[in-house]
Amino acid sequence: MSRGVEWALHACLNLSWLDDPVPTGTLAAFYELPSAYLNKQLQTLVRAGILTSTSGPRGGFRLARAPEAVSLLDIVVAIEGPEELFRCDQILSKGPGEHAGVDYRQSCAFARAMRDAELAWRRELAGKSVADVRADVEHGHPEAPANTRARIAELR
Amino acid sequence: MSRGVEWALHACLNLSWLDDPVPTGTLAAFYELPSAYLNKQLQTLVRAGILTSTSGPRGGFRLARAPEAVSLLDIVVAIEGPEELFRCDQILSKGPGEHAGVDYRQSCAFARAMRDAELAWRRELAGKSVADVRADVEHGHPEAPANTRARIAELR
DNA sequence: GGGTGAATACTCGGATATGGCCTGTCCGAGTTGACGCGG
DNA sequence: CCGCGTCAACTCGGACAGGCCATATCCGAGTATTCACCC
Numbered sequence: 001m002s003r004g005v006e007w008a009l010h011a012c013l014n015l016s017w018l019d020d021p022v023p024t025g026t027l028a029a030f031y032e033l034p035s036a037y038l039n040k041q042l043q044t045l046v047r048a049g050i051l052t053s054t055s056g057p058r059g060g061f062r063l064a065r066a067p068e069a070v071s072l073l074d075i076v077v078a079i080e081g082p083e084e085l086f087r088c089d090q091i092l093s094k095g096p097g098e099h100a101g102v103d104y105r106q107s108c109a110f111a112r113a114m115r116d117a118e119l120a121w122r123r124e125l126a127g128k129s130v131a132d133v134r135a136d137v138e139h140g141h142p143e144a145p146a147n148t149r150a151r152i153a154e155l156r
Numbered sequence: 157m158s159r160g161v162e163w164a165l166h167a168c169l170n171l172s173w174l175d176d177p178v179p180t181g182t183l184a185a186f187y188e189l190p191s192a193y194l195n196k197q198l199q200t201l202v203r204a205g206i207l208t209s210t211s212g213p214r215g216g217f218r219l220a221r222a223p224e225a226v227s228l229l230d231i232v233v234a235i236e237g238p239e240e241l242f243r244c245d246q247i248l249s250k251g252p253g254e255h256a257g258v259d260y261r262q263s264c265a266f267a268r269a270m271r272d273a274e275l276a277w278r279r280e281l282a283g284k285s286v287a288d289v290r291a292d293v294e295h296g297h298p299e300a301p302a303n304t305r306a307r308i309a310e311l312r
Numbered sequence: 313g314g315g316t317g318a319a320t321a322c323t324c325g326g327a328t329a330t331g332g333c334c335t336g337t338c339c340g341a342g343t344t345g346a347c348g349c350g351g
Numbered sequence: 352c353c354g355c356g357t358c359a360a361c362t363c364g365g366a367c368a369g370g371c372c373a374t375a376t377c378c379g380a381g382t383a384t385t386c387a388c389c390c
Contacts, residue, residue, distance in 0.1 A: 001241045001242050001243065002373065002374090003243070003245065003373080003374080004373090004374090005242065006242070006243070006244060006245055006247060006266070007247065009266045010247060010248070010266065013266075021323095023322080023323060023324085024323080024324080025323090030250075030251060030252075031247040031248075031250045031251055032247075032250045033247065034374090034375065034376085036375070036376055036377070037374065037375055037376075039323095039324075039325080040325090040326090040374090040375090040376095042324090043324075043325065043326085046324090046325095053323085053324060053325090054323080054324085054382090054383095055322085055323050055324050055325090055380090055381055055382050055383085056321090056322060056323055056324085056381070056382035056383040056384080057321065057322050057323075057382080057383050057384055057385095058322090058323090058383070058384080059322075059323050059324070059382080059383080060323075060324090061324090072266075072269060072270070072273075085157045085241070086157050086161065086162070087157065087159070087162075088162060089159065089162055091162060091163065091166060091187040091188075091189065092166070092187075094186075094187045094188045095186060095187055095304075095307070096186075096303045096304065096306070096307040097297075097299065097300070097303040107296075109289045109292040109293050109296075110162070110165045110166065110169075110228075110289060113228060113280075113281075113284045113288075113289060114228070114281075116280055117228075117277050117278075117280035117281045117284075118277065120276040120277055120279070120280045121273050121274065121276055121277035122273075123276070124269075124272060124273035124276045125269075125270075125273045128269050128273075133265045133266060133269060136265040137265050140263075140265075141253075143253065144253070147252045147253040148251075148252065150252070151251070151252040158334070158335090159334080159335075160334090160335090177362095179361080179362060179363085180362080180363080181362090190335090190336065190337085192336070192337055192338075193335065193336050193337080195362095195363075195364085196335095196336090196364090196365090198363090199363075199364065199365085202363090202364095209362085209363060209364090210343085210344090210362080210363085211341090211342055211343050211344075211361085211362050211363050211364090212342075212343035212344035212345075212360090212361060212362060212363085213343080213344050213345055213346090213360065213361050213362075214344070214345075214361090214362095215343075215344075215361075215362050215363070216362075216363090217363090
């Protein structure tokens with residue numbers, strides 16, 4: 001899985017603590033990440049409707065919706081793409097006693113099993129929102145929001 | 157996910173219907189796959205202890221254990237490697253108010269959530285064996301074992 | 313002093329190189345079975 | 352007819368190229384701020 005997923009997750013969490021737009025350079029400096037590449041990932045999140053962007057001075061990125069409405073699955077899908085992890089190439093169609101016109105993505109027992117497992121994974125990720133994670137963090141580290149806001153202001 | 161996973165799954169299922177060793181070329185012809193590359197995947201399954209190989213005439217690959225003892229997870233891990241899908245690079249360690257010596261693979265809320273989801277996926281795959289899939293296939297297509305054995309004998 | 317306009321600095325956004333891994337291929341080592349020869 | 356030795360064919364196993372995607376970077380388009388200038 002792409003490296004950018006971790007960046008996107010933490011970026012969304014930090015943005016959930018901030019009201020004003022934050023530019024790429026500031027977010028990158030926060031975790032010492034390559035700025036231009038992080039920008040690329042954030043652009044992807046904008047295209048997915050998770051973030052909104054504003055240009056010019058005082059511009060940057062903001063969460064497009066409430067943190068409760070952004071699931072971890074949304075972010076993963078935005079960065080990794082909507083394709084399934086396991087891709088069924090329907091090699092069964094080349095086997096003996098098989099008919100053309102059959103969709104082996106549906107009828108192949110392996111494809112079904114792999115898809116079931118993947119659905120379990122997606123269900124877990126869809127059930128956890130950025131707000132949930134934020135609550136976890138604030139429970140264990142109540143100072144985190146203030147620390148983040150202070151550091152962002154310092155880097156601005 | 158690698159293309160070879162699908163090949164490995166179907167190869168194991170077919171081998172579960174056969175007692176004598178089957179060479180790579182025969183298995184490859186069965187689904188019209190590139191022989192040399194399939195051989196590479198089967199070698200990997202041998203290293204993982206899922207298959208056994210014998211050289212020379214009448215040689216080939218066999219299942220190393222009963223189909224009940226080979227889970228889909230075993231095969232996926234053998235081909236894809238044991239690494240987690242989501243890799244936590246612990247970028248939190250670069251953030252503010254964080255201490256060195258902390259393992260953020262454990263303490264980061266995102267890492268925990270991603271790992272929980274992945275465990276759900278692994279649990280599903282670990283709970284399904286090649287024997288289970290074989291039973292599914294034989295239920296829907298009782299002629300499949302005979303077809304496979306006949307075609308393999310034809311290609312030998 | 314207030315308003316207006318251009319200049320400016322800042323930010324996003326997409327177009328552009330590079331590296332590593334998946335994909336695909338080939339040839340050598342080892343082993344088994346077959347065949348021929350001798351007893 | 353039986354046993355043995357050599358040979359040959361077959362198979363695995365690892366070493367060797369090619370292509371594609373993730374990674375990383377840079378520069379241009381657009382915009383809000385700022386500042387100077389004029390009324």
